[in-house]
Amino acid sequence: MTVSDSSPTAAHSSGTLSSLTLARPDDWHLHLRDGEMLGAVLPHTVRQFGRAIVMPNLKPPVTTVEAARAYRERILAALPIGATFEPLMTLYLTDNTPPDEIRRARESGFVHGVKLYPAGATTNSDFGVTDLSKCAKTLEAMQETGMPLLVHGEVTDSSIDLFDREKVFIDRVMMPLRRDFPALKVVFEHITTKDAAQYVRDDDAPAGLLGATITAHHLLYNRNAIFQGGIRPHYYCLPVLKRETHRVALVEAATSGSPRFFLGTDSAPHPKGLKEHACGCAGCYTALHALELYAEAFDNAGALDKLEGFASFFGPDFYRLPRSSERVTLVRENWTLPAEIFAGEATVVPLRAGETIGWRLA
Numbered sequence: 001m002t003v004s005d006s007s008p009t010a011a012h013s014s015g016t017l018s019s020l021t022l023a024r025p026d027d028w029h030l031h032l033r034d035g036e037m038l039g040a041v042l043p044h045t046v047r048q049f050g051r052a053i054v055m056p057n058l059k060p061p062v063t064t065v066e067a068a069r070a071y072r073e074r075i076l077a078a079l080p081i082g083a084t085f086e087p088l089m090t091l092y093l094t095d096n097t098p099p100d101e102i103r104r105a106r107e108s109g110f111v112h113g114v115k116l117y118p119a120g121a122t123t124n125s126d127f128g129v130t131d132l133s134k135c136a137k138t139l140e141a142m143q144e145t146g147m148p149l150l151v152h153g154e155v156t157d158s159s160i161d162l163f164d165r166e167k168v169f170i171d172r173v174m175m176p177l178r179r180d181f182p183a184l185k186v187v188f189e190h191i192t193t194k195d196a197a198q199y200v201r202d203d204d205a206p207a208g209l210l211g212a213t214i215t216a217h218h219l220l221y222n223r224n225a226i227f228q229g230g231i232r233p234h235y236y237c238l239p240v241l242k243r244e245t246h247r248v249a250l251v252e253a254a255t256s257g258s259p260r261f262f263l264g265t266d267s268a269p270h271p272k273g274l275k276e277h278a279c280g281c282a283g284c285y286t287a288l289h290a291l292e293l294y295a296e297a298f299d300n301a302g303a304l305d306k307l308e309g310f311a312s313f314f315g316p317d318f319y320r321l322p323r324s325s326e327r328v329t330l331v332r333e334n335w336t337l338p339a340e341i342f343a344g345e346a347t348v349v350p351l352r353a354g355e356t357i358g359w360r361l362a
């Protein structure tokens with residue numbers, strides 16, 4: 001990583017760097033959707049990232065290698081001319097995913113993970129797993145073939161407070177799962193709590209078995225953002241933003257230099273009309289300005305020197321893929337985010353729409 005300084009006397013303060021060059025990052029948790037939405041959001045991701053783990057929660061979900069192959073081809077067909085971008089595909093785990101599908105996935109070379117959505121936990125999770133014990137044979141096949149399980153870590157028990165569902169998931173699901181499948185590779189996706197950060201940090205399984213992604217919005221905002229002066233649907237996602245102590249713990253984890261924590265935007269576009277709605281969809285759109293948001297979070301923590309590991313190294317290391325040999329540069333410069341972006345008939349409102357951001361991807 002090379003850094004340049006605007007003032008020679010301030011060489012020790014990362015708060016004064018005027019630019020930052022790092023290996024091209026990847027996004028280890030992304031929603032690209034399909035059709036016109038895919039066409040609208042893909043260029044944003046491609047501008048920022050070299051690869052992305054593409055979530056399978058389409059309607060209907062991507063449950064087979066054949067469906068993943070077709071989806072991958074639609075993504076490649078939607079790429080801007082001349083763009084180099086590698087979609088890393090995932091399968092959506094159901095109660096009935098056959099163990100053979102895992103073996104086919106491993107052989108395909110383009111499926112890099114299998115996603116666990118507890119049924120009912122989040123957007124398009126209705127076909128998700130109702131009871132993990134139904135998936136034992138499939139999880140065994142994943143463990144055998146080294147196929148990572150990517151986990152939306154929230155219980156769906158309606159008697160559990162919404163803000164506690166991640167913490168309770170650790171005890172009720174994550175720990176028993178990892179006890180039963182001790183060699184399974186697991187990514188705890190989009191962690192939002194101090195509890196999850198500590199669980200991942202303190203895990204004593206062999207290195208490379210447990211990782212966690214952290215979004216930019218969970219590093220920058222706490223739950224007050226959803227209610228500031230009125231209800232703000234564009235700050236509503238799942239798992240929902242938590243209180244400040246949790247945000248601080250996530251920043252600590254992301255900037256710790258631990259290879260267990262890596263970048264996953266969870267950029268999740270929804271049409272504006274379905275966000276600004278009596279029952280608005282969960283998901284924040286950040287693909288447009290993800291790196292800039294992460295730079296802001298690391299800069300605020302005085303830890304810009306830790307951004308490259310988190311954004312560009314630890315993800316490929318976990319997935320056993322090569323680190324990128326390309327480089328990107330972030331410049332300290334204010335710019336105003338658009339109020340919305342156009343996706344065919346629909347528009348999408350990015351996080352912090354119409355406001356300024358202090359970093360720009362060159």
Ligand SMILES: NC(=O)N[C@@H](CC(=O)O)C(=O)O
Nearest residue numbers: 031122123237238268282283
């Ligand atoms: N994060 C979200 O709030 N929404 C995601 C689903 C998910 O990642 O849980 C989506 O697909 O919209």
Ligand SMILES: [Zn+2]
Nearest residue numbers: 122152238239
């Ligand atoms: Zn999720």
Ligand SMILES: [Zn+2]
Nearest residue numbers: 031055266268
């Ligand atoms: Zn997601």
